[in-house]
Amino acid sequence: MTNRHSNTIVISIKKPVFLNMLFVVLFFLGSTQFIKAQNKDLTWDELANQYECPEWFRDAKFGIWFHWGPQAVPEQGGGWYARHMYMKDVGRQKFGKMANPYHLQTYGHPSEFGFKDIIHAWKAEKFDAEYLINFSKENGAKYIVALANHHDHFDLFNSSYHPWNSVNVGPKKDIIGAFEKATRNAGLKFGVTSHDDRFLNWWQPAFGADKTGEYAGIPYDGRLTKADGKGKWWEGLDPKDLYGPAPEDRTPEIIEDIKKNWLKRHIELVTNYKPDLLYNDGFNFTYGDYGKEVTRKLYNNSLKDNGKIDAVMLLKKQAKGTVNEVESGGSNTLRAYPWQSEITFTDWFYKKDRHLTHNARTILEMLIEAVSKNGNLLLSMELKPDGTIPDEIKKSVKIVGDWLKINGEAIYGTRPWTVYGDGRSVRGEAVETVGGELRNATESQKHGEHFNQRTTATPAFAHDEVRYTTKGDNFYITVMNPKGGEFVIPSLGKSSEVTPGNLKGLIQLYNGRKVSYKQTNNGLTINMPVVNGDSYPVVLKAKFKKKH
Template sequence: MNRRNALKLGATALAGLYLSPLLGKSYILDSSISKGPFEPNWDSLAKYVVPDWFRDAKFGMWAHWGPQCEPEAGDWYGRGMYEEGSRQYKFHIEKYGHPSKFGFKDVINVWKADNWNPEELVNLYKTAGAKYFMAMANHHDNLDLYDSKYQPNWNSTKVGPKKDIIAGWEKAARKAGLPFAVSVHAAHAWNWFDTSQGADKNGPLAGVPYDGKLTKADGKGTWWDGLDPQELYAQNHPLSAKPSNNSSVHSQWDWADGASVPSTDYSEKFHDRTIDLIDKYNPDMIYFDDTALPLWPISNAGLRIAAHLYNKSLKKNKKVQAVITGKILTESQRKAIVWDIEKGQSNSIEPLPWQTDTCIGNWHYDRRVYNDKRYKSAKTVIHTLIDVVSKNGNLMLNIPVRGDGSIDELEREIVKEIGVWMKLNSKSIYGTRPWKIFGEGPQQESAGALTAQGFNEGKGKPYTSEDIRFAQKDKTLYATVMGWPENGVALIKSLGKSSPHRTEKIKQIRLVSTGEKLNFKQTEHGLEVYFPNQKPQASYANALEII
């Protein structure tokens, strides 16, 4: 008798049950958790200490890649294609046909990933300075991109490319000597796919249902004969009391605001899929695209996953080397897992290590961004990295991958440009810790406040040579001037003679990128640093080594 059947029969001896003090939901005490000191509750997980490899790495790169990249039409395609009148709906009809006849399951079928070379891409990212690599294991579209025991039919080894995507990425990362991370997003398919339950309200196919409620019996004579679409779409349930749309789906991310609450079977299947992922591919890090942990607070599935990973890592390494990230965390939850800020950054030095995740384009590949040349520049990426590091954070950067598994030439050039700066200046990044203050200058005064998961990037003024960011390593202070001073002199006000932040005498200053010693003068008003006449490469951010 498996755990799920035991639950159905009401037997609690195998799994155990207790009631959530928050919502009255049944939580499972899972005997399959790897044995160790971490238990599936926030207090126990708060014993966690972030490993040094993550704190030292500072910069990771991410392949946020799956079947939704095949249309090359941007983020959340698997949801947007079912929203009548939307850009993606119109695109879908023109490219594939009506979503009652060609649904997302059929998009998966045409995704072949035939130009995917994981080793080449991972090596490119490593050369650009990435110290860890992350691959998407599944998205809200619910397709597992690995040989999934508990999603046996709707995974990338059985449909679409018929390749073990995670195995390919993992092999490439291990060969490159990079810690391997996976991102897991599938907990939300329950509500995210609810648009697939709809139908057009207008036009010749008004009232004809989209394919979101199809079952195995409907597949006779089709390419998906024998497959059950409900194992993918998970829509065999009523819609939310407040049906989600472009706005309310976000308000329901924590399973509140009238959201349809997933069944125990759904939650346990997600749990089992994720444990299977951990045990087969041994990721060093898991990124969860969830408020806190997956399915919290309606289920403790995420807590059990976290306890399992920490105990497993402790047993293997003698101390926990694993990292888990989550979003919108309380102060106490930030002790248990690493706080991730999406497309934004903190405005102060955080007491605990954290991470920002962002991308140079859209999360899923979007041909419009390429055509319009709207990618983030290497300069923007580097400025973000420096700012994040000064505040005790890491940067995880997504390079959108095309449906065929390649990146375009504009992206490739940006990655190489990032590598130019990193090669010259990385000693001011890797292995550093925050200083007494993170920086100075007008940019921070204009920075936007965090909202929801983050989303404050790009809201402040552009960085100039008046903006300084600090970090330290051993007895060395790094001050990065976020531009080239046109008058040849950088003024660092926080290092003046009267500054309370640094009382030690300054003996020497070098420009990190060239190693050149620079002249300087310390006054009551600040430290004047005299820059050379010749600009180095990538002079939009100039790290100074101060001893």
């Protein structure tokens, strides 16, 4: 209404209308603040304090890793070919003993044909990311991981800050970009790995020279300069950008610039390709705070895109805000927090002079072991230099895939039981082991977890060895090396402190056939059906009623 005694106009608003308008204003202001909060980058401590391993990672259990790059080109010489090709004596690193003689015979002297030229020879001419991802998905992988760079300091993505990358040199392809697109199209999670932090020391041999012989004193190609490339295929590129500066030129200022360059490259990697997972191959964050800053960017990107931190950062060290990675091994215990085991078929890059460390049996054993202990398994499926899968590797992965099609419900989306299993090795009884294996067998063998993997040389499990997983009220018993006849599982006795209670309706998962059993106070006696010859692990499924 209008006040006749004043020039001021007063508008009367009914209370409900006023409250509604106030609510709209407050909602708008609140939404604005919420958006600002969502757009604000959190500090590392803020992110680490709220971090929990994403459920997708816990449910996925099995991933395939394409640990692939120019070091796949030579057919012999181990997984550190780029370093060992410059070394007459590889010391204790015997896996690289063939690199130098093979290089001399195949390519010539490293003063004339160095690793930069191996990169140039890598064409990845049959690389088909869509096929590789679909093959992996068909055979059970729930997430895909690809190598972004190795110790050789070569980027496999479209790097704005490093000219030695797969778009400029070698394949002339964005390898990570192709993997990322194909993985997203397949509906899988995508990760990348970086192993670049040690390249300066790793490349030291590239600056040496033969001490005797025809080429004595002639420097290897690590000492070439940009000017030396005039008229050659690498004209315009500086070898120093690949191998690093000569050891005598590495001042603190230059080292700091290298770290800053690493930061720029990896911020670009996590920003442009939006990985769900990042693994830095080290026991701590790469270059300290620089690596932590990349992880901060990874997590903030995920927080903005998903409303929560749905990404995974893997380190070999157990550190707050990250997930622990175990190289070529597994956990000795059932862990409270999720973790990951990583294994590969030969030397991380495919070589014909090495026997396969793994086959379908050992891959399944490593997978089942990891899942029973609250972990995942990441399998490196090495590729030929042209980008195709070697037949012997393809065969093993297909067997694993077939097993998972039948038994996957005991793996995917499961959670561990109170204990991970039973059997001779679990009880600490003497078991047969092989040299270099530190599997969880006895107290004296529990000295480490990295490189304690089961391999093709590892003796078979005892016939009473079992592992447990659960899902809802389903209880899964995986018999690792089944044999027809009776065996006893003490931990599942009715009086056991860890028993799931009364088990009901024990069946073989692969055919639904009932399995004869008897549960007493002292244990669960299972009468396994006859197994013809060697068998892959067999999953038994039961319902259980927890003890009160």
